[in-house]
Amino acid sequence: MSSWPTETKYISHSTKRIDAPAKLTGKARYSSDIQAEDWLYGMILRSKWPAAKVLSVDVDKARQIPGIKAAVVVRDGAFTVRYYGEEIAAVAGTSKQSCLDALRAIEVKAEVRHEFVVSETEALSEKSAQVWDGTPNASATPQIRESGSVDTAFPECAAVVEGFYTTPVQLHHPMETSGNTILWTDDGVTAWSSTQGISSVRDGLAGSLQLDHSKVRVITEYMGGGFGAKFGAGVEGILAAQLSKAAKAPVRLMLTRFDQALAVGNRPSSFQKIKMGALADGTLHAFEAENYGTAGIGGGADAGGGGGGADIPMPYLYKVPNTRVKQSGVAINAGSARAFRAPGNPPASFGMESAMDDLAVKLGMDPLEFRLKNDPNPIRQREYKLGAEKFGWKSKYQKPGSSSGVVKTGIGCAGGAWPAGGASRDTHGDAQINPDGSIEIRLGVQDIGTGTRTVIAVVAAEILGLKPEQITVRVGDTNFPPGPGSGGSTTCPSVSPTVFDICTKALQQLQTRSGLADARGENWFAACKKLGVSPLVVHGQWQPGLSADRACGVQFAGVDVDTETGLVTVKRILGVHDCGLIINQITLESQINGGIIMGLGYALYEERVMDDLSGVVLNPNFETYKLPGIADVPDIEIVLINMPERGVIGIGEPATVPTAGAIANAVANAIGVRVCSLPITPAKVLAALGKVPPAATA
Amino acid sequence: MKKSEPDNLGAQSRRTFFKSLGTVAATAATAQVQSVADGLEKINAEKVVGPNAVPVTLKVNGENLRLLLEPRVTLLDALRNYSSLTGAKEGCDRATCGACTVMFGDTPIYSCQKLAIEAQGVEITTVEGLAKNEKLTRVQQAFLDKDALMCGYCTPGFLMSVTALLKKTPRPNADDVKHACAGNICRCGTHPRILQAALKAAGVEMASKTEVVDYV
Numbered sequence: 001m002s003s004w005p006t007e008t009k010y011i012s013h014s015t016k017r018i019d020a021p022a023k024l025t026g027k028a029r030y031s032s033d034i035q036a037e038d039w040l041y042g043m044i045l046r047s048k049w050p051a052a053k054v055l056s057v058d059v060d061k062a063r064q065i066p067g068i069k070a071a072v073v074v075r076d077g078a079f080t081v082r083y084y085g086e087e088i089a090a091v092a093g094t095s096k097q098s099c100l101d102a103l104r105a106i107e108v109k110a111e112v113r114h115e116f117v118v119s120e121t122e123a124l125s126e127k128s129a130q131v132w133d134g135t136p137n138a139s140a141t142p143q144i145r146e147s148g149s150v151d152t153a154f155p156e157c158a159a160v161v162e163g164f165y166t167t168p169v170q171l172h173h174p175m176e177t178s179g180n181t182i183l184w185t186d187d188g189v190t191a192w193s194s195t196q197g198i199s200s201v202r203d204g205l206a207g208s209l210q211l212d213h214s215k216v217r218v219i220t221e222y223m224g225g226g227f228g229a230k231f232g233a234g235v236e237g238i239l240a241a242q243l244s245k246a247a248k249a250p251v252r253l254m255l256t257r258f259d260q261a262l263a264v265g266n267r268p269s270s271f272q273k274i275k276m277g278a279l280a281d282g283t284l285h286a287f288e289a290e291n292y293g294t295a296g297i298g299g300g301a302d303a304g305g306g307g308g309g310a311d312i313p314m315p316y317l318y319k320v321p322n323t324r325v326k327q328s329g330v331a332i333n334a335g336s337a338r339a340f341r342a343p344g345n346p347p348a349s350f351g352m353e354s355a356m357d358d359l360a361v362k363l364g365m366d367p368l369e370f371r372l373k374n375d376p377n378p379i380r381q382r383e384y385k386l387g388a389e390k391f392g393w394k395s396k397y398q399k400p401g402s403s404s405g406v407v408k409t410g411i412g413c414a415g416g417a418w419p420a421g422g423a424s425r426d427t428h429g430d431a432q433i434n435p436d437g438s439i440e441i442r443l444g445v446q447d448i449g450t451g452t453r454t455v456i457a458v459v460a461a462e463i464l465g466l467k468p469e470q471i472t473v474r475v476g477d478t479n480f481p482p483g484p485g486s487g488g489s490t491t492c493p494s495v496s497p498t499v500f501d502i503c504t505k506a507l508q509q510l511q512t513r514s515g516l517a518d519a520r521g522e523n524w525f526a527a528c529k530k531l532g533v534s535p536l537v538v539h540g541q542w543q544p545g546l547s548a549d550r551a552c553g554v555q556f557a558g559v560d561v562d563t564e565t566g567l568v569t570v571k572r573i574l575g576v577h578d579c580g581l582i583i584n585q586i587t588l589e590s591q592i593n594g595g596i597i598m599g600l601g602y603a604l605y606e607e608r609v610m611d612d613l614s615g616v617v618l619n620p621n622f623e624t625y626k627l628p629g630i631a632d633v634p635d636i637e638i639v640l641i642n643m644p645e646r647g648v649i650g651i652g653e654p655a656t657v658p659t660a661g662a663i664a665n666a667v668a669n670a671i672g673v674r675v676c677s678l679p680i681t682p683a684k685v686l687a688a689l690g691k692v693p694p695a696a697t698a
Numbered sequence: 699m700k701k702s703e704p705d706n707l708g709a710q711s712r713r714t715f716f717k718s719l720g721t722v723a724a725t726a727a728t729a730q731v732q733s734v735a736d737g738l739e740k741i742n743a744e745k746v747v748g749p750n751a752v753p754v755t756l757k758v759n760g761e762n763l764r765l766l767l768e769p770r771v772t773l774l775d776a777l778r779n780y781s782s783l784t785g786a787k788e789g790c791d792r793a794t795c796g797a798c799t800v801m802f803g804d805t806p807i808y809s810c811q812k813l814a815i816e817a818q819g820v821e822i823t824t825v826e827g828l829a830k831n832e833k834l835t836r837v838q839q840a841f842l843d844k845d846a847l848m849c850g851y852c853t854p855g856f857l858m859s860v861t862a863l864l865k866k867t868p869r870p871n872a873d874d875v876k877h878a879c880a881g882n883i884c885r886c887g888t889h890p891r892i893l894q895a896a897l898k899a900a901g902v903e904m905a906s907k908t909e910v911v912d913y914v
Contacts, residue, residue, distance in 0.1 A: 449848035449850065
């Protein structure tokens, strides 16, 4: 079986992002920057009702607007819309302004349904409106998992806590919205997509448009973030293709920021009722949880990689002998969930790690000791110990609420996991080595900002004895050999072994053809010259033994909480993470920073707010859907556990999992009471302190 | 295309007229109302342009960009969709994300909030205009060195905000950088690196806080 070199020049070191110059000079062309010849703007008309039967859609007047070249309706005949923002029709025209005018000219006749529901709790009631006629909003048979005997175990516990921990619907909000530029001609379809999965978009478009897969080409040279929202072709992709066919011109249809908040995915909410007990020595003994959450109207049908459901793994990281877990997803009239960075794990970590701290306090134990006692994972054990030492846990930990003054300080920690991950075995790639010594590596994957291009260059340079800047990396085109979507922390462990295989084979063949025993490094150009006039083209694919899955990770947070204003300020975060063999440290650190900052947003700021009475999303913008800004970001420290013997493991998901739990625990440690609901807003802090009445909950 | 005359168009805008109106109104007697109305009518008669496309000349990165635009086209759309300058990005189109930030003279502005027609006569710099002869600026180089970008979509905006800061405040502290970048959003989470890069461009190197530890 293959193995990674142990003495390395580039692997496990830091190579600067190879596409940074293009991105820093504006030369990088993102999907929304594509200016195909005679391109048109596309725009979508969306439902302004949370529930309605659309009887007819007349686009004739829209077609008369100057500049409008095509208008299409989502479906023929009457159809039902089930959420505010669902697609109804689309137009393409020569300017943004003409499209805006045209959208206003579309005539929609609809029977508006006043029976709808956008609150998870209300949707569970028998009296609730049904999102899908004739089907209860929540499954009549919730998923139940049981082990041991919970009912006899609780009385045996020395301490028991009960809590109701809730997390909101979180929106992906990549900086570049979802969308494409699509050209449909007699030869087929070309789509410049803002996607995490060029292959899944290709297959999705081909399926929906009834074309051979070979007739659809998807190109994603640069794209502005996805976080799980951008795997499928999406309704917006199919509409863009139909508009292009009708207008006989390329159509650029990028969603508005407003649309992005409604219709292209989110992280499901969770409402976790947890009861947990431990024996006197601190051993977890009994666990009972009932959880529900919403994935909107669906379970993430568009999620590509799946993961759009509302279920969460419980009791998460811990082995409890007696457990009963009951879960159900509940439909509401809102846009469908999609995979969102580590689906299920951040809410599970928040709920469980909150309950763990509450139980530790009740037992009179240090929360860190309590975790070490109960977490069966040896890697996390090591991470907790390393982190505690670096963070100064022992000297800084005080009993909850015991710091003096108006501004209270607190610390907390939490653990996480990413049980999925691993690699896609179906990752392929080519190398073309030219007689002049230049080399091109081609993989049908995409770089969504994680540094995939740089990873490819680093691995190739290492194996071939070249410098990363000598490697021309070509990705983001379905004309290249196929690779996986960028999701689930699978890209790095899929791509790295593939490039290893391509380059190992290429080197062997180059040595055979050139007659040189070692073609690497200083012999490279001489060896390539001996190829004569024909380049060497080598195919390779993912090989076992070079990658793994199941990364862990723990984080520590230090916060200030102003007990007069309720404002939480995160002062410090320490992330201790493992991801097997480190390929490129500088981009790995960026991924961890990014995960932590996204977790910070989940902890303190982010929440999709819906209006019960009108069924609309109230904050489909950045003014009122709050994301962390540079002033909110604390000092971030990282400890990386180097485990090269495991092979390559992705880091994208695990980095974001424990953050909200660690911050929530630090807040509880500061003020001595628990805020059980994310995001931890000033109003919730003041309510927990008894200074203001609690707000009505959704 | 005929070159438009930015000086004429910008000589007295409706806004400056209304500004002067405020002072006038405070002191004026009722009798003056009629003359105010007459004045407004005159200005409107002179200034109304569109709705059809009109010639607009933008001075971008040292070159004149002559375009034919409907007056309602924003500076951002003029750059991205009526020329090939797609470096400034559209993230929200309503002054909240900062991806569209360009320099308007020495001031960083949201180009989605300025009509192209209003942007005439002032030197505009986009991300494409920073590096000269392929040589990255200090700020760009520091972003590269510190990996202050991931997907890169917000990066042009941050670059402009930091570049403008350093022009005004060559030796900023961390709070200055945070203040200068308060109007820019990044979703990948590059903020710590942007802070490090901005300070590095100003000559201050922050020590790495990363430690690599062997498992065994």
